[in-house]
Amino acid sequence: QKEVEQNSGPLSVPEGAIASLNCTYSDRGSQSFFWYRQYSGKSPELIMSIYSNGDKEDGRFTAQLNKASQYVSLLIRDSQPSDSATYLCAVFNTGNQFYFGTGTSLTVIP
């Protein structure tokens, strides 16, 4: 079982819609969770971090954490073509290891 799992996609949404990206993790004791955006050919860019159960909002982005179910999600409201990228979920687990998922490819269709 992988430490962090994401649906590779591709996920396609129309412009203006809500894009929902999901991630599950295997270490129940993990405490730190992150979402990165990676444009093709570029390096990952941190967009959200979340440490407590519940929702955390930053502009059009909302991260949701449910430790009991061991999943973390990212919602992108009013999706724009510029949001088209691969989104990486990362988890820092109890073994002091930082694991990345393989990413979900998102395409926002104008």
Add this chain to the structure above:
Amino acid sequence: DGGITQSPKYLFRKEGQNVTLSCEQNLNHDAMYWYRQDPGQGLRLIYYSQIVNDFQKGDIAEGYSVSREKKESFPLTVTSAQKNPTAFYLCASSRQRTGYEQYFGPGTRLTVT
């Protein structure tokens, strides 16, 4: 302007040659990391360092070496022993190793022929 720089952006080498990738940060971060990313795959940890003059192997350290003589610098050498060196190499740093966000440099794309 704080950040992480990597150089060069593109690097071409012949098989059998060692090559060193540069990574510098001015964020005053203690921890630094090297990852490798292959097409369609996730990030794999090569080496990390939590403090000057100390570093630890990651999941795929074979064929690579690093040094951490200064807090700001964490160069990676890809040796001729690395069987498949062509990849996108990413350097990252974080305030400390334990649980903090990692920030990435722009990456170096290495091609070995």
